[in-house]
Amino acid sequence: MAIIPPNPDMQDLKVTFQESTLVFPLHQTNKRSLFLSNIDQMLNYNIPTVYFFAANPDHPPHLAAARLKLAVQRVLVHYDFMAGRLKLNPDTTRLEIDCNSAGAGFVLASSDFSLHQIGNLVHPNLGFRHLAVQTLDNVDSDNQPLFILQVTSFKCGGLAIGLCVNHILLDGMSAKGFNQNLASQAFDDEPLAVVPCFDRRLMTARSPPRPAFNHPEFFMPDLALLSGPPVFDCKREELEYRVFQLSPSHIKLLKEMAESETRISSLSVVVALVWKCKALSKQEGGKERVSTLLNVIDLRPRLQPPLPPTYCGNALLVAYASATCEDIERLEFREMVKMVAEGPARVTDDYARSAIDWLEINKGLPCGEYMVSSWLRLGFEEVVFPWGKALHSGPVISHRKDICWVFPTDDGINALVSLPSPEMDRFEACFRNFFAPESDRADV
Structure with a gap:
């Protein structure tokens, strides 16, 4: 078990930007509006x-x-919407993508450092935000691209590829296919590695919508105050960042503590631990406060008929688990794992269709204290470019204190946590206490 803070000596990578431009599909594409x-x-x-x-x-x-x-340029011929722009349909008040070939972003930069000088690439480095810029300075605010690719070279001859993608374009599985196709197009005369399914109407609501379940994983905003779809975001504040690393032996220990007669996934025990630490790190509301965990799951195999594995869009839902902080503090770990596992088990085809219909009526947003998004099975690190596989790949730290990203390390699991300083101190203390001998545990 290791806890990795930011490297204070390497938060300025001395990045110089040499090119910042829009790039367009290599061949003309048809103008259209993409349903979302x-x-x-x-x-x-x-x-x-x-x-x-x-x-x-x-x-x-x-x-x-x-x-x-x-x-x-090649891949945008197929993924034309990634060179488009979001627009609000005034008749439906729904967002659409205007596939108008307005362009994706391309940025060329260099760093004064070598990769070995940066050190452990798993460190949640503030400087990495300069390796995946989110806007183009020389483009008007109303014409900013939805997708930007940045190439940064290092003194050693190594390089970084930064991708900034609006989540509306791709979920994790879609991004995996896109990355494979991007890599294939970096070779000469290669076909697409994956043939994507672009029919987002496979995820449309029923007509008329008929939600059959309660959906506490969403809340209903005041639509009278909105001019368009509500935005899922959180308050920006000063945060601290940590990567909490769990080795195979720690994951084995967590599974043993879960004491289940059925198979328990590594993700379930990690999510349960993260939930416990997060719930107990926040003191507002006292022990009576209800903490709700949202666990992001893939809907592709859960719908009937199943969506194509190469469905390109957001085929995901949040499975919830809720408990008071008092219960979370006293419950056996196996009970927390059980609650975490019950969330995805709840999401059948009927439940997912009900959720989509509920969203059609209520225009809701995820409703929970903490969301965990797993990249364990996405295989970004396995994508082969002409110059090889990535030494390391992962999310760049952001202002999202409400989301924990879980991603693989060489032989274990990493959890990227972003919290205000007092909460981070309590989160880390809870995490350490969990693995400490009972006689050494401290009050959190």
């Missing part, structure tokens, strides 16, 4: 990620950048 599902509608925020690559003498950074620029 109710789940797409509520995910209007950026997800920046970064991928680090070791130096490859056959593919120095300037040649890799040229290949990537052409690869973006």
